[in-house]
Amino acid sequence: xxxxxxxxxxxxxxxxxPSAPVSAADFLQVMGWGExxxxxxxxxxxxxxxxxxxxxxxxxxxxGTLAGLPLHVYRKTSTGGREKANIPLEGILHDTxxxxxxxxxxxxHSFDQVFTGxxxxxxxxxxxxxxxxxxxxxxPHYVRVEHRMRGKKQVRVYLSEARTYQADEVLDIxxxxxxxxxxxxxxxxxxxxxxxxxxxxxxxxxxxxxxGGIPPVVLQGPFQSGAAAQRASDDVAKTTAKLxxxxxxxxxxxxxxxxxxxxxxxxxxxxxxxxxxxIEQIAxxxxxxxxxxxxxxxxxxxNTEQQDLHFVKHTLKRxxxxxxxEMNLKLFPRGSEFYVEFNVDGLLRGDFKTxxxxxxxxxxxxxxxxxxxxxxxxxxxxxxGDSLMIQGATVxxxxxxxxxxxxxx
Numbered sequence: 445x446x447x448x449x450x451x452x453x454x455x456x457x458x459x460x461x462p463s464a465p466v467s468a469a470d471f472l473q474v475m476g477w478g479e480x481x482x483x484x485x486x487x488x489x490x491x492x493x494x495x496x497x498x499x500x501x502x503x504x505x506x507x508g509t510l511a512g513l514p515l516h517v518y519r520k521t522s523t524g525g526r527e528k529a530n531i532p533l534e535g536i537l538h539d540t541x542x543x544x545x546x547x548x549x550x551x552x553h554s555f556d557q558v559f560t561g562x563x564x565x566x567x568x569x570x571x572x573x574x575x576x577x578x579x580x581x582x583x584p585h586y587v588r589v590e591h592r593m594r595g596k597k598q599v600r601v602y603l604s605e606a607r608t609y610q611a612d613e614v615l616d617i618x619x620x621x622x623x624x625x626x627x628x629x630x631x632x633x634x635x636x637x638x639x640x641x642x643x644x645x646x647x648x649x650x651x652x653x654x655x656g657g658i659p660p661v662v663l664q665g666p667f668q669s670g671a672a673a674q675r676a677s678d679d680v681a682k683t684t685a686k687l688x689x690x691x692x693x694x695x696x697x698x699x700x701x702x703x704x705x706x707x708x709x710x711x712x713x714x715x716x717x718x719x720x721x722x723i724e725q726i727a728x729x730x731x732x733x734x735x736x737x738x739x740x741x742x743x744x745x746x747n748t749e750q751q752d753l754h755f756v757k758h759t760l761k762r763x764x765x766x767x768x769x770e771m772n773l774k775l776f777p778r779g780s781e782f783y784v785e786f787n788v789d790g791l792l793r794g795d796f797k798t799x800x801x802x803x804x805x806x807x808x809x810x811x812x813x814x815x816x817x818x819x820x821x822x823x824x825x826x827x828x829g830d831s832l833m834i835q836g837a838t839v840x841x842x843x844x845x846x847x848x849x850x851x852x853x
Contacts, residue, residue, distance in 0.1 A: 486640040486647075490560045493632045496642045498726040501737050506730060507555035510763055511548045514538070514787040529782055533576050533775065537784060542569075542578040550579060554617065555763075557584050559730065562619040562630025565599060567609060568774060576775060582614070589616070589626045597626070615770055635729050642722035665701035676701075731759045756788065764788070789820075810834040 486492070493499045515537045519529040528534065541550035554564035565587050569578040586602045597611040620629040632639060663680055667673040680695075680703070687695055697703065720741060727734045733751035734742070764786045771784045789799075803820075806812040815829035 486643045488632065488636040488640045488643065490632055492643055493639050494560070496639060496646065496722070496726070498642065498723045498737050499632070499639065502726055502730040502732055503556060503559045505732070505736055506559055506759075506763070507552050509760065509791075510555050510767070510786075511552035512790065513764070514790045515547065515551070515784065516787065517782055517784055520781045520783070531782070533782075536576060536579060537771075542580055545581075550581060553581055554615075557581075558617055558619050560630065560632055561585070562628040562633070563587070564615075564617045566615040568613055568615065579615070591626065612774055615774055617767060617770055631729050635725075638722070638725045638729070642719070642726065645718050645722060661703045663701065663703050665698070756791065760788070807833055808835050 494503065517529040517531060517534040517537060518526040520526055537547055539547055541547050545553075550566070554566060557564040561584050563584045565582045565584055567580040567582055568576055569580060571577050582601055588600050588602070590598050590600055597616075599609045599611065599614050599616070601607050601609070618628040619631055620634075621627070622629060663673070663677055665676065667676065683695055720739065723737055723739045724734055727737055727739070733755055735751050736755065768784055768786060775784065776782050803812075803817045807814055807817060810832040813830050813832055815825040818825055818829065
């Protein structure tokens with residue numbers, strides 16, 4: 445069979461309508477490029493957004509970093525200091541959130557919900573004595589936060605049957621609250637146009653490679669009907685795909701037929717520049733330095749370190765404080781001697797040199813005892829390591845220890 449000579453069964457021919465008009469839009473759909481309209485035409489959901497590598501990297505990086513920080517319960521001491529609290533809640537927050545989920549999994553899942561849909565809700569299960577025994581994450585798709593009396597909130601969960609929790613029975617971490625202080629603005633839904641542009645660029649690149657790098661074209665010829673044009677375009681699409689598989693660059697057309705490009709190739713559309721710009725846009729959505737999304741276009745040895753500090757000070761700090769204050773508000777009574785705190789020093793777990801230098805500074809300046817540092821490093825305590833120390837070598841000239849006993853030559 446030659447080009448445009450495919451035969452169809454009677455059943456297929458009965459579906460043809462010779463009077464059907466063939467417009468430019470029809471040709472786009474026929475050639476398989478129906479999603480080239482605009483980024484606004486892309487259906488942006490959590491699942492489709494996570495298909496964008498920059499979104500995937502942002503969500504996993506932020507939620508994984510926050511879930512990996514050590515989380516402890518502390519008790520305020522009478523001297524104004526603090527000590528780790530030996531209570532069951534310490535094990536729940538640090539080790540096991542519930543019977544089937546570790547603390548890391550619970551926190552990772554919760555922040556995944558925050559950085560996609562915009563809200564994470566956890567039910568606080570307590571025993572008859574009012575002690576927390578489990579933390580159960582709830583699906584935010586089935587949760588609705590409502591007003592109760594005197595401005596207080598309540599959370600209603602719609603599963604097999606509706607159940608209502610009071611505000612102090614759940615941990616609620618929103619990405620951004622709307623003006624009614626109930627509904628949330630999620631990063632994906634709010635920035636769907638920018639994310640849709642990234643999805644459209646990725647799909648366009650995939651379509652370009654599927655067609656052998658050939659942009660969408662218009663096929664012109666002496667077609668007698670819309671059905672004939674449909675068959676011709678199908679033949680061209682199949683032949684183009686076959687040539688791409690075989691690596692053949694030439695395609696013959698019957699006499700009187702002509703193909704004209706109606707789109708732009710990836711280079712003319714600056715596809716690489718568009719995808720790089722999309723990474724920068726997504727980095728802005730999540731307040732992340734681009735180097736954390738593996739974009740080293742503008743990264744140098746010096747500014748990469750500064751962006752690392754920027755991430756801790758201006759991005760990580762706000763999420764840590766929001767989670768800490770929500771847990772302190774809901775897990776303890778007001779004025780309690782207990783409180784929850786993330787240990788940001790956990791970020792240095794893989795940086796041995798910086799960690800040791802920090803320990804040396806705290807010991808030499810009387811901030812921590814050697815045993816306190818050894819506890820942090822999971823080392824056994826030493827009998828002589830409970831005393832605060834300070835360097836004494838910096839003294840006025842002529843008063844160094846032993847100078848008076850020195851014998852002049």
